[in-house]
Amino acid sequence: MARLRIAFLGDVVGEPGRRAFAHAVPILRRDRAANIVIVNGENARHGRGLHPDGYDELIRAGADAITLGDHALDDERIAAYLNRVDAPVSCPVNFPLRSEKAKRWNRIATRESAPKLYTVTVLGRVYMKQDNGCPFEHADEAIRRITASDPDALVIVEIHAEVTSEKMGMAYHCASVWPGTVVGVVGTHTHVQTSDARLVVASGASGFASRQIGAISDLGMTGGHDSVIGFDPEVSLERLKTQTGGKLSPSEKDIACSGAMLVIDTEARSAVSIEAIRIPCDR
Ligand SMILES: [Fe+2]
Numbered sequence: 001m002a003r004l005r006i007a008f009l010g011d012v013v014g015e016p017g018r019r020a021f022a023h024a025v026p027i028l029r030r031d032r033a034a035n036i037v038i039v040n041g042e043n044a045r046h047g048r049g050l051h052p053d054g055y056d057e058l059i060r061a062g063a064d065a066i067t068l069g070d071h072a073l074d075d076e077r078i079a080a081y082l083n084r085v086d087a088p089v090s091c092p093v094n095f096p097l098r099s100e101k102a103k104r105w106n107r108i109a110t111r112e113s114a115p116k117l118y119t120v121t122v123l124g125r126v127y128m129k130q131d132n133g134c135p136f137e138h139a140d141e142a143i144r145r146i147t148a149s150d151p152d153a154l155v156i157v158e159i160h161a162e163v164t165s166e167k168m169g170m171a172y173h174c175a176s177v178w179p180g181t182v183v184g185v186v187g188t189h190t191h192v193q194t195s196d197a198r199l200v201v202a203s204g205a206s207g208f209a210s211r212q213i214g215a216i217s218d219l220g221m222t223g224g225h226d227s228v229i230g231f232d233p234e235v236s237l238e239r240l241k242t243q244t245g246g247k248l249s250p251s252e253k254d255i256a257c258s259g260a261m262l263v264i265d266t267e268a269r270s271a272v273s274i275e276a277i278r279i280p281c282d283r
């Protein structure tokens with residue numbers, strides 16, 4: 001049975017998050033036998049966007065792929081990386097971008113004979129600052145395009161969204177529309193890990209009954225957990241109380257990586273297990 005063990009970690013918040021990520025990757029590979037490590041880097045530059053140095057740091061630390069969310073272009077220098085085929089960083093499929101060339105998904109190199117694994121990130125629309133259209137339609141369109149050129153593709157969908165219903169809804173949507181193609185649906189954006197990791201059984205044709213999707217509403221984040229979603233509470237509270245925009249600062253306290261371990265059977269084209277994880281970092 002061909003197993004692929006994938007660690008997907010939630011949003012990296014600032015330097016403490018980058019440090020936690022670098023600390024966690026060898027642990028994930030050694031102790032949890034992770035073959036692939038994916039991370040959302042949208043808050044890696046002091047909480048806003050991904051800068052070139054942050055990109056380099058995450059890649060050097062061992063990221064196989066980096067995804068982004070609604071903060072994708074807070075640092076516009078990352079746009080050049082989105083236009084490079086050799087840079088494993090992608091932008092949400094429904095994020096408004098000027099460049100048609102910008103990568104909307106990551107294709108991750110796996111063992112030569114195994115099917116290729118893709119990550120597709122889509123922004124949700126409930127309670128988000130901007131309505132970027134129906135996430136279900138956007139996800140379907142992206143997966144249609146991927147499978148048109150690579151019919152054997154296996155896909156992990158990341159839904160970057162505010163509400164748990166929209167995120168878990170995506171897992172059940174993919175289970176009915178993309179059995180045997182989508183093997184994982186993970187949520188990001190709230191920075192708070194949910195305790196609802198589960199295997200969703202494909203509900204389409206009965207012949208696909210053994211095909212499952214590993215799903216979790218939110219991976220949580222990579223950074224200081226003694227905080228308000230990764231940031232020092234003081235400024236965060238001030239902003240909430242006054243509804244003004246003070247400058248947030250990433251928390252240095254209780255640094256850890258939160259995410260999930262997803263195990264895929266690449267021959268059966270099905271998820272085998274999914275488990276929420278948290279790896280503390282004492283450096
Ligand atoms: Fe985030």
Ligand SMILES: [Fe+2]
Pocket residue numbers: 042069070071160188189
């Ligand atoms: Fe976000």
